[in-house]
Amino acid sequence: MAHILIVEDETIIRSALRRLLERNQYQVSEAGSVQEARERYSIPSFDLVISDLRLPGAPGTELIGLAGATPVLIMTSYASLRSAVDSMKLGAIDYIAKPFDHDEMLQAVARILRERRPAQAAENPAVQAAGARAGQGAGSDEIGIIGRCAAMQDLFGKIRKVAPTDSTVLIQGESGTGKELVARALHNLSRRAKAPLISVNCAAIPETLIESELFGHEKGAFTGATAGRAGLVEAADGGTLFLDEIGELPLEAQARLLRVLQEGEIRRVGSVQSQKVDVRLIAATHRDLKSLARNGQFREDLYYRLHVISLRLPALREREDDVQDIAQVFLARQCARMGREALSFSAEALKAIGHYHWPGNVRELENAIERAVILSEGSQIPLDLLGIDVELDEDFAPAHGEHAPAASNEPAEDLSLEDYFQHFVLEHQDHMTETELARKLGISRKCLWERRQRLGIPRRKSGAASDT
Structure with a gap:
């Protein structure tokens, strides 16, 4: 289990970030200043330091020199973005702008830890075997992307x-x-x-x-x-x-x-x-x-x-030779990161992974597997923990022995989820803000933006729909 040090003088932010990381299987320690962190902990012993840029006494960049080989992720507001870039020149691994949402922070933490500990991951036989199947032994190691298709x-x-x-x-x-x-x-x-x-x-x-x-x-x-x-x-x-x-x-x-x-x-x-x-x-x-x-x-x-x-x-649905191998690599990585015994997919889950359309591509696949590992209680991951709508996939239904519905010339009366989203946004974005649209759809603003990108629905540049 990765051990992360949070250095943040705002108690509310520090506590919220701690709860977020602990819910995602990280071990967390905290401090309110650089001096407190130095006095209480051996900073190089952590896997990652997350620090605010502006701290009482000394800036968060002071931790870069104290952390040794431990990466330091700097948090800052948009107003101080230029200073955050300067901190990268001093040796910070990356920066993240406030206010950030939970997914953004978790993705940044996972990426940094994954890049820092490739040797540890390679020591795990499951990661090593899955990586070899995914083509990482075929010259893609230096590129850092999985794919053999x-x-x-x-x-x-x-x-x-x-x-x-x-x-x-x-x-x-x-x-x-x-x-x-x-x-x-x-x-x-x-x-x-x-x-x-x-x-x-x-x-x-x-x-x-x-x-x-x-x-x-x-x-x-x-x-x-x-x-x-x-x-x-x-x-x-x-x-x-x-x-x-x-x-x-x-x-x-x-x-x-x-x-x-x-x-x-x-x-x-x-x-x-x-x-x-x-x-x-x-x-x-x-x-x-x-x-x-x-x-x-x-x-x-x-x-x-x-x-x-x-x-x-290419989209993930165009990489049929890679999908299950990528899933195996992600599964092994998540198990190693969370300190769990090696898990495997059930036959039904593995088949669903290969048949599912994956509209969110690799990001959706990785998030689905991370969630499944967190929620799994046995040695195998069943299909339902992946949270994917395989019943909507025409190619997957026959695999369950179900008969395909008879062809019909009648137009479908029900919209798909994506059609409904597109229809709703186009109909209401002229008189609703992004926040109101997201609330009506029951999603976050970040999710709304990502779906806009995926479906190619641009935001209005002016008018009542703007709330920036």
């Missing part, structure tokens, strides 16, 4: 060829397919590997702030700009800038980004001076940028600048 092997070959160059790369694929993993592989195999990789989700930053966040601003550039601040493009100088969901970038910001690609320079908001930057750009999207450019929703000149190298990441 022809499409993934072709992708791995392209990553190895493209990574050493400084060419701009456009990664295309559905939400949850692992586009950020491809970006990390391109960065880690490049000459920029020791410099920062700055990841930005263009859809997650309010449109009114995105130019300032990316390109920085001068004092007085707009109301509230009490001091000048560098942007994330500038923070990535010498390294790699990964722009996820670039199709959501406003046209004004696209023009500024084009200047970065053409001239290798940026101009902060409110400034008349330009400055040179050395940044490799990797972009990702689930949308058809060419069609958006044709319709005037994306700059055509920027599209062609981005489309120097295009990598397509």
